[in-house]
Amino acid sequence: MARYAQVQGSVALITLTNPPVNALSAAVRLGITEAVTRALRDPKVKSVVICGENGVFCGGADIREFAKPMTGPPLVPMISAIEEGDKPVVAAIEGVAFGGGLELALGCHYRIAHSKARVGLPEVTLGLLPAAGGTQRLPRLIGLAPALELITTGRHVTAQEALKLGIVDKVTDQSAQDLAIQFAQEVIGQPLLPRKLSTQLTPCPPDVDTILDEAMARVKQRARGAMAPVACVQAVRAAVNLPYQAGMQKEQELMAFLFRSSQARALQYCFFAQRAVGKWSLSSGAHSGNSKPRPVTKAAVIGLGTMGRGITVALVKAGLSVVAVETNKKQLEMGKQMVSAMLKHDAQKMNAVPRLDLLHYTTDLSELKNTDLIIEAVFEDMALKKEVFKKLSSVCKPDAVLCTNTSGLDVDELASVTKRPELVVGMHFFAPAHVMKLLEVVRGSRSSPEVMATAMHLGKRLGKVSVVVGNCSGFVGNRMLRPYLDQANFLLEEGATPELVDGALEEFGFPMGVFKVSDLSGLDVGWRIRKEAGLTGPNVDPKDPLRRRQGRRYSPLPDLVCEQGRLGQKSGRGWYLYDKPGGRVATPDPDIHKLLEDYRVRHGIRPRQIGSQEVLERCLFALINEGFRVLEDGMAMGPEGIDMIYVFGYGWPRHRGGPMFYAAMVGLPRVLERLEYYQQVHPDVPHLQPSSLLRRLVVNGSPPLDKWRDFLQRPHSQL
Ligand SMILES: CCCCCCCCCCCCC/C=C/C(=O)SCCNC(=O)CCNC(=O)[C@H](O)C(C)(C)COP(=O)(O)OP(=O)(O)OC[C@H]1O[C@@H](n2cnc3c(N)ncnc32)[C@H](O)[C@@H]1OP(=O)(O)O
Numbered sequence: 001m002a003r004y005a006q007v008q009g010s011v012a013l014i015t016l017t018n019p020p021v022n023a024l025s026a027a028v029r030l031g032i033t034e035a036v037t038r039a040l041r042d043p044k045v046k047s048v049v050i051c052g053e054n055g056v057f058c059g060g061a062d063i064r065e066f067a068k069p070m071t072g073p074p075l076v077p078m079i080s081a082i083e084e085g086d087k088p089v090v091a092a093i094e095g096v097a098f099g100g101g102l103e104l105a106l107g108c109h110y111r112i113a114h115s116k117a118r119v120g121l122p123e124v125t126l127g128l129l130p131a132a133g134g135t136q137r138l139p140r141l142i143g144l145a146p147a148l149e150l151i152t153t154g155r156h157v158t159a160q161e162a163l164k165l166g167i168v169d170k171v172t173d174q175s176a177q178d179l180a181i182q183f184a185q186e187v188i189g190q191p192l193l194p195r196k197l198s199t200q201l202t203p204c205p206p207d208v209d210t211i212l213d214e215a216m217a218r219v220k221q222r223a224r225g226a227m228a229p230v231a232c233v234q235a236v237r238a239a240v241n242l243p244y245q246a247g248m249q250k251e252q253e254l255m256a257f258l259f260r261s262s263q264a265r266a267l268q269y270c271f272f273a274q275r276a277v278g279k280w281s282l283s284s285g286a287h288s289g290n291s292k293p294r295p296v297t298k299a300a301v302i303g304l305g306t307m308g309r310g311i312t313v314a315l316v317k318a319g320l321s322v323v324a325v326e327t328n329k330k331q332l333e334m335g336k337q338m339v340s341a342m343l344k345h346d347a348q349k350m351n352a353v354p355r356l357d358l359l360h361y362t363t364d365l366s367e368l369k370n371t372d373l374i375i376e377a378v379f380e381d382m383a384l385k386k387e388v389f390k391k392l393s394s395v396c397k398p399d400a401v402l403c404t405n406t407s408g409l410d411v412d413e414l415a416s417v418t419k420r421p422e423l424v425v426g427m428h429f430f431a432p433a434h435v436m437k438l439l440e441v442v443r444g445s446r447s448s449p450e451v452m453a454t455a456m457h458l459g460k461r462l463g464k465v466s467v468v469v470g471n472c473s474g475f476v477g478n479r480m481l482r483p484y485l486d487q488a489n490f491l492l493e494e495g496a497t498p499e500l501v502d503g504a505l506e507e508f509g510f511p512m513g514v515f516k517v518s519d520l521s522g523l524d525v526g527w528r529i530r531k532e533a534g535l536t537g538p539n540v541d542p543k544d545p546l547r548r549r550q551g552r553r554y555s556p557l558p559d560l561v562c563e564q565g566r567l568g569q570k571s572g573r574g575w576y577l578y579d580k581p582g583g584r585v586a587t588p589d590p591d592i593h594k595l596l597e598d599y600r601v602r603h604g605i606r607p608r609q610i611g612s613q614e615v616l617e618r619c620l621f622a623l624i625n626e627g628f629r630v631l632e633d634g635m636a637m638g639p640e641g642i643d644m645i646y647v648f649g650y651g652w653p654r655h656r657g658g659p660m661f662y663a664a665m666v667g668l669p670r671v672l673e674r675l676e677y678y679q680q681v682h683p684d685v686p687h688l689q690p691s692s693l694l695r696r697l698v699v700n701g702s703p704p705l706d707k708w709r710d711f712l713q714r715p716h717s718q719l
Contacts, residue, residue, distance in 0.1 A: 002031025003053075010046040011184050012039035013177075022052040022058030024100045026072025028062075032104075032120075035082070040085045041171025048106060049183035050082075051092035051177045057117070060099025063126065063268055066259070075100055075132040076248070079107035080566045088187045092180035093117045093168065098156070099693050102167075105130035106141065109195035111168040112183060113159040114176040119167055120153035124228045126271060127264030135235035136247040137197040142166045144202060144240060148215045148571035152232045156310075198244045212237050224509045226487045226655045227263055254498030260503060263666055266657030269705075270647060273640035273658070280441075280456060280468040280637060283717035286449030293457035294401065294450060300325060300371040302388055304335025307405055308377035310433025311603060312359070313342045315375075317434065318461045321358045324369055327365060336361050342434065365395050372455065375427055377405040378394050380529075383408065386417045393418035401454050403427040408474040411444040420450040428475060430649045431521075438649030439464040440475050464646045470635030470718040477645045479630065480659070483622035483687035485526075488514045489555035490685070491597055491615060493547075498575040499588045504612035505619065514619065516586055517651075518558075520573035527562040548604065553684040556598065561592075617674050624663045625675055628691035631708065634718040639705050661705060667701040668694060 003015040014035040016022040024032075032050070039048045047410050052058050080088050082104075091097070091105035093113040102119050105111050113119070121130040121138065129135055130151060139147035142165045150157065162168045170180045182330040193199060205211065212233065219229035231254040238250035258264050281287035300323040301312045307322070315322045316339075324339065326332035340356055346486065347354035360367070368374060371540060376388050385404060392402055401426045404414055415424035426442025443452060452468065459466030469476045488501050502513020512520070531537035535549045536559040548554055561575065568574035569582060576586035600607050627642045636642050643658020656662050663671050679688040696711050697703060703711070 001027040002035050004035045012048045014050045016052040016581040023059050023062040025062040029073045033078050046188045049180045049184050056095035057093040057097040058101025060101045083107045090180045090184045092176040092299050094176045100132050103134040106137040112170045112180045115173045116161045118156045119162050120156035125154040125678045127228045127267035129232045134237045135251050139202045139239040140197045140200045150228045168338040202239050213699050263655040269657050274641045277467045277644050282719050291449035291453035292491050293453040296372045298371045299554040300374040302376045303378035314462045315433035316358050323360045344676050368476040375403045389414050390417045411471045417445050421446040425451045440469045467641045479625040480623050484619050486621045487618040496610045504615035511651045514576035519568035523568045624659045628693045632693040664705045668698050672698050
């Protein structure tokens with residue numbers, strides 16, 4: 001796991017050999033410990049180089065080992081032994097030096113990086129801190145403020161930035177290993193003490209307390225209940241206030257606290273779940289390993305509304321040539337201006353040139369003859385979308401892939417109007433499409449494995465976390481959102497206010513509560529969908545009482561709000577009041593409180609005190625229950641997919657792992673018991689009826705999440 005060689009006569013070359021990322025597993029730590037001991041003892045060895053095999057220095061501690069009992073030599077003494085030795089040790093960094101990998105390099109006396117290498121301490125994103133001396137050595141090396149920034153955000157930096165910051169000593173376009181070997185010979189005999197970071201003091205500016213206090217305030221505001229960033233600041237504070245050994249002690253104490261926390265488990269689960277969803281499989285036996293994506297060099301987007309513009313920008317940023325289509329000239333011109341502005345803005349931030357040359361605008365569908373893949377993003381109306389698909393089917397080359405960005409309409413119905421249903425797939429982007437990381441790839445019943453591979457591969461090129469989902473109403477994300485929204489509205493009827501519900505959800509960790517998000521998205525969106533579904537407006541069954549629709553409880557409150565012209569942020573009023581149309585700062589609105597009070601009087605509802613626990617249980621458990629139904633119906637590959645959809649598309653706090661992970665953390669018996677309770681109290685709300693999968697899991701002793709698939713009734717997958 002660590003290869004030892006003697007090169008150029010006097011240099012010991014230690015190579016980490018643990019593909020794919022040379023993670024510091026027990027075996028690698030043992031290998032390094034033995035190799036370093038050998039090098040330090042061998043009188044013929046005058047200096048040492050540590051590098052990684054296959055162009056990767058080290059991806060850090062082996063995250064998979066965190067869930068198991070600790071074995072092998074610990075990292076801290078291993079790194080100390082390198083630093084304390086009397087021979088210069090040079091780290092040759094290629095690829096990445098992350099987490100424990102960078103901490104290992106910080107224990108070396110010199111660091112040489114390849115120009116394409118990246119370094120960073122991403123432990124905070126795993127709910128941890130750099131506990132192999134990273135919080136103590138990095139501030140001593142680069143100073144308090146930059147170290148705080150890197151440690152609390154986990155940001156990766158390029159070799160060039162690392163050089164500027166002083167993290168590395170040299171950057172090369174050639175082999176970092178070759179330069180390190182040469183350098184290791186040059187530094188033989190030079191004083192080592194100044195290179196031993198543990199012996200140095202952290203450079204302290206006069207306003208050290210202000211810097212630390214501001215950093216703490218910043219992370220608390222940004223972290224929304226996440227513990228690791230707070231612990232990171234505390235550990236760095238120790239690097240300023242305490243001698244090295246005492247600082248290390250503090251680092252270990254904080255790590256022990258974080259290490260077994262549910263947040264760390266949730267974040268590490270997210271790390272692996274994010275990678276797992278990329279490895280998709282279909283019931284037919286096709287999977288990511290045996291299905292080849294089609295090449296896509298030229299794409300098209302139909303419709304330059306908000307979604308179409310975002311998708312166009314995302315495609316161009318990924319280097320694809322794009323034809324953007326609008327039916328009318330005025331809208332085309334407007335779309336063009338906005339896309340250009342977005343690309344310019346983006347390029348400016350990256351100090352790059354906007355790739356406007358990759359774009360071609362047209363009102364003429366026949367110009368799509370040579371495109372490889374088309375994404376339809378017109379208004380959410382089945383008749384209109386069918387018309388577009390019919391035209392595309394006749395205009396585009398026979399092997400072009402046709403994608404729809406519908407947020408919930410039937411992909412099979414759209415495919416049925418084309419001559420190539422096997423080449424039709426859903427690509428459901430989330431607004432703003434060039435920013436949001438989530439992509440639901442919707443498999444129609446006839447979508448071919450090749451077309452699934454193409455959509456998933458394109459998602460990856462766009463930097464998205466792409467999740468394969470089945471073709472059901474609302475797909476996975478929006479389908480689960482409905483019970484959540486319903487519960488939020490019912491809570492208002494029963495005595496809550498928008499700010500009470502949002503407060504509980506924000507305290508839980510959502511960046512915005514449900515009513516603030518609705519105001520941001522525009523309340524008319526849901527209003528239109530409810531009208532089309534016959535839940536409000538002229539198509540309502542006249543026999544339905546006002547608070548019942550289609551045989552179940554219904555809250556007309558959102559409709560009443562829309563009828564008053566309160567459409568959310570864009571009209572300056574929605575569930576909250578804004579300073580102006582388009583304003584962003586939500587303040588509680590006495591008019592909404594009055595509307596709620598009048599409504600309750602009109603319907604004879606006695607308002608009651610509602611606490612945050614009830615808000616969370618009703619909103620979140622209803623959503624989770626639908627998640628179990630999604631699994632039962634075979635509309636998702638597994639709980640990991642659902643969780644990644646919620647983390648990357650709906651603001652579910654990552655440190656809570658996603659709804660299904662959260663359910664497992666709370667305990668499935670508890671979720672079941674609360675759903676049963678609320679179902680008894682609200683028998684007219686079918687989505688509170690616990691799903692049979694949840695019941696089956698509880699009866700079978702609540703197996704861990706990765707075993708849930710075994711309890712699905714077969715054949716289950718609609719994928
Ligand atoms: C009770 C008290 C106890 C308290 C004390 C306990 C102390 C114990 C701890 C000691 C101190 C530890 C301090 C150090 C901590 C760390 O180092 S944590 C890890 C930090 N590193 C990272 O977060 C890096 C994570 N990896 C990445 O960012 C990327 O994987 C990459 C390295 C940039 C490579 O990217 P890419 O090429 O895109 O490949 P991927 O698909 O992402 O990965 C390929 C496969 O490798 C797996 N993997 C990656 N990194 C790790 C890792 N660090 N450990 C284990 N596995 C890793 C990844 O899952 C992929 O696997 P497959 O999906 O199976 O292919």
